[in-house]
Amino acid sequence: MNKRSAEETKQQILVAARKTFAGQGYAQANMRRIALEAGISVGGVYLHFKNKEELYQTLQREWMDQLNRNTINALRDSSEPAEAIASFITTSIEFVRCNREMINLTGRETNFSFNSELKRGFFRERRRLIADLIDQGIAAGTFRPCDSAEAARIIFNILRGFVLSMVIDEDALFSPEGCVDLVLNGLVRREKQ
Amino acid sequence: MNKRSAEETKQQILVAARKTFAGQGYAQANMRRIALEAGISVGGVYLHFKNKEELYQTLQREWMDQLNRNTINALRDSSEPAEAIASFITTSIEFVRCNREMINLTGRETNFSFNSELKRGFFRERRRLIADLIDQGIAAGTFRPCDSAEAARIIFNILRGFVLSMVIDEDALFSPEGCVDLVLNGLVRREKQ
DNA sequence: GAATCTCCTGAACAATCGTTCACATGAACA
DNA sequence: TGTTCATGTGAACGATTGTTCAGGAGATTC
Numbered sequence: 001m002n003k004r005s006a007e008e009t010k011q012q013i014l015v016a017a018r019k020t021f022a023g024q025g026y027a028q029a030n031m032r033r034i035a036l037e038a039g040i041s042v043g044g045v046y047l048h049f050k051n052k053e054e055l056y057q058t059l060q061r062e063w064m065d066q067l068n069r070n071t072i073n074a075l076r077d078s079s080e081p082a083e084a085i086a087s088f089i090t091t092s093i094e095f096v097r098c099n100r101e102m103i104n105l106t107g108r109e110t111n112f113s114f115n116s117e118l119k120r121g122f123f124r125e126r127r128r129l130i131a132d133l134i135d136q137g138i139a140a141g142t143f144r145p146c147d148s149a150e151a152a153r154i155i156f157n158i159l160r161g162f163v164l165s166m167v168i169d170e171d172a173l174f175s176p177e178g179c180v181d182l183v184l185n186g187l188v189r190r191e192k193q
Numbered sequence: 194m195n196k197r198s199a200e201e202t203k204q205q206i207l208v209a210a211r212k213t214f215a216g217q218g219y220a221q222a223n224m225r226r227i228a229l230e231a232g233i234s235v236g237g238v239y240l241h242f243k244n245k246e247e248l249y250q251t252l253q254r255e256w257m258d259q260l261n262r263n264t265i266n267a268l269r270d271s272s273e274p275a276e277a278i279a280s281f282i283t284t285s286i287e288f289v290r291c292n293r294e295m296i297n298l299t300g301r302e303t304n305f306s307f308n309s310e311l312k313r314g315f316f317r318e319r320r321r322l323i324a325d326l327i328d329q330g331i332a333a334g335t336f337r338p339c340d341s342a343e344a345a346r347i348i349f350n351i352l353r354g355f356v357l358s359m360v361i362d363e364d365a366l367f368s369p370e371g372c373v374d375l376v377l378n379g380l381v382r383r384e385k386q
Numbered sequence: 387g388a389a390t391c392t393c394c395t396g397a398a399c400a401a402t403c404g405t406t407c408a409c410a411t412g413a414a415c416a
Numbered sequence: 417t418g419t420t421c422a423t424g425t426g427a428a429c430g431a432t433t434g435t436t437c438a439g440g441a442g443a444t445t446c
Contacts, residue, residue, distance in 0.1 A: 006423070027220040030403060041425045043406080048423095052404065082381065110301050110361045120362045127365065134380065144382040150371040151380065157354025157365060164353050168303045169313045172320065172350060178343040186379030187327065187344065188275065189337040199393070223433060234395045236436080241393095245434065 010048045013038045014062075017055050022104035026056060057118065063102040064122050067095050071129070081137030082184055085155075088130060089183065090176040092159045096166060107167035123160075127152045155183055203241045206231045207255075210248050215297035219249060249302075250311065256295040257315050260288050264322070274330030275377055278348075281323060282376065283369040285352045289359060300360035316353075320345045348376055 016037035020029040031052060035042045049055040074091040078084035096103050106119075131152035137143035158179060165172040209230035213222040224245060228235045242248040267284040271277035289296050299312075323345035330336035351372060358365040 009423080031405080032403085042404090043426065044424050046405070085380065108303050110303075110357065116361055120364070123362065124364060137380065142382065143380045144378070146374070146380070147371060150367055151375055153365055153367040154351060154372050154375050157358060157367065158347060158351050159354070160357050160365070161350030161353035161355075164303065164357050165350060168309055169316065171313065171317060172346055172353070174343055174346040174350065178340060179347050181339070182344055182347050182379070183375070184379050184381045185337070186375070186377050187278065187330065187336045187339070188377045189335065190383055202393080224435080225433085235434090236396065237394050239435070 006048070009038075009040060009044070013040065013045055013048055013055070014058065018059055018101050018105060021056065021059065022101040025108045026052075059102070059105060060118055063099060063106070064118075066099070067092075070095055071126075075133075081133060081140055081142050084133045085130075085137070085183065086176075086180040088133065089155070089159070089180050093162060093176045093179070096159075096163055100166070103163055103166055107163045123156070127156045130155050158183070199241070202231075202233060202237070206233065206238055206241055206248070207251065211252055211294050211298060214249065214252065215294040218301045219245075252295070252298060253311055256292060256299070257311075259292070260285075263288055264319075268326075274326060274333055274335050277326045278323075278330070278376065279369075279373040281326065282348070282352070282373050286355060286369045286372070289352075289356055293359070296356055296359055300356045316349070320349045323348050351376070 013034065016034050017029075020034045020037055023029070024033075031045055032042055034055070035045045038045070045055075049058070070091050071088065074087045075084055078087045127149075131148045134143060134146075134148040134151055138145055138148065162173065206227065209232075210222075210227050213227045213230055216222070217226075224238055225235055227248070228238045231238070238248070242251070263284050264281065267280045268277055271280045320342075324341045327336060327339075327341040327344050331338055331341065355366065
C-alpha cells in the first residue's frame with residue numbers, strides 16, 4: 001500500500017476538496033469524488049476529517065487567513081487615506097482574481113448556516129476596517145464628512161458583487177482602478193480641482 | 194376529489210415553489226415538499242411542469258419581468274441624469290427589499306448553467322441601461338467624462354452585492370440614499386460647490 | 387347512461403449520497 | 417518474531433431524491 005504521512009494525506013485531501021467543491025459546489029461535490037481526486041478511499045477521508053462539513057469549514061478558514069494577511073501587508077505601506085482605500089480595494093480584487101478556486105467555493109454557497117456564522121464575523125471585521133479608513137480620511141480633511149459606516153457597507157458590497165460576478169458572469173467584472181476612481185470621486189463633475 | 198382548474202393549480206404550485214425554493218435553496222427543496230405545500234400530489238406537479246428545472250425557470254422569468262416593468266416606470270419620470278441614476282438605484286433596492294422570496298431564490302443559486310444563461314442576458318441589459326444613463330449625464334455636462342461602461346459595471350455590482358447581503362447577512366445592507374450619494378459624489382471632499 | 391377528456395394520486399423505481407465498520411497493511415518497537 | 421498502532425480499504429447501510437406510470441375520479445358531451 002502506498003502509505004503517506006497523515007499530514008501529507010490531509011493536505012492532498014484539502015487540495016482535492018478545494019478543486020471539487022469549487023467545480024461543483026458543496027451540494028454536488030461528493031465524498032467519493034474528493035477521495036478519488038485525493039488518491040485515497042472514502043473511508044480514508046473520514047479518518048482525517050469528521051465529515052463533509054468540517055472539510056468545507058477548513059477550506060473556508062484557510063482563505064480568510066490568507067486575505068487577512070494580504071490586507072494587513074497592503075495597508076502597512078499606505079499613509080494617505082485615499083491611498084489606503086485604494087489599497088484595500090485593489091488588494092481585495094487582486095486576491096479574488098488570484099484565488100478563483102477559493103472564490104468559486106465561497107461565492108457559490110450561500111445556503112449553510114454553519115457557513116454563515118464564520119463568514120459573517122469575518123466580513124463584519126472587514127467593514128469595520130473600511131469605516132476606520134474613511135474616518136481617518138474625514139479627520140484628515142481629505143474626505144468630506146459622511147456616514148463612514150454606511151459608506152463602508154457600500155464599498156464592501158461592491159467587492160461582494162465582484163465575487164459573485166466572478167462566479168456567475170465575468171462580463172460584469174470591473175478594474176480596481178475604475179472602482180477606486182468612482183468611490184473616491186463619484187460621477188458628478190467637480191467644479192474646480 | 195377537490196378539483197381546481199388547471200391554471201389555478203399551476204399558480205398554487207408556483208406559490209409553493211417560490212416559498213420552498215426561497216426557504217431551502219434549489220438543491221434542498223424537493224418536489225414532494227413543493228407538492229405538499231401546493232396541496233397536490235407529486236405526480237400532479239409533473240402534470241403542470243416538465244420537471245424541477247422548468248419550475249425554477251418559470252419563477253426566474255417572473256421576477257425579471259416585474260423588475261423590468263418597475264424600472265421602466267421609474268425612469269419615465271426622471272429627466273436629469275443624476276435623478277435617473279438615483280431612480281435606478283432606488284428602484285432596484287426597493288424591488289429587492291419588497292421581494293425577499295424571489296431574491297432568496299435567486300441570490301442563493303449561483304450554480305446552474307441553465308440558470309446563468311437567462312440571468313446573464315438580463316443583467317447585461319441592465320448594465321447597458323446604466324451606461325446609457327451615465328453617457329447622457331456626460332453629454333449634458335453634469336457628469337465628468339469617464340468610462341461609462343466601467344462605471345455601470347461598478348454600480349451594477351453594488352446592487353449585486355446588496356442582493357447577496359440580503360441573503361447571507363443583513364448587517365451589510367445599506368440605504369438607497371447613501372448609495373446614491375456615494376456614487377454621485379464620491380468620498381473625496383469637493384473644493385468648491 | 388355511456389364515452390371521453392381533464393386533472394389528479396401515490397406507490398414504485400432508479401440513482402445518488404454521507405457515513406460506517408469489519409478488515410487489511412506496513413512500520414515501529416519489544 | 418510477535419505485538420501494537422497508525423493508516424487505509426471499499427462493500428454495505430440507510431436515507432433522500434427526481435421522475436414515472438398504472439390507475440382513478442369528476443366533469444362534459446353525446
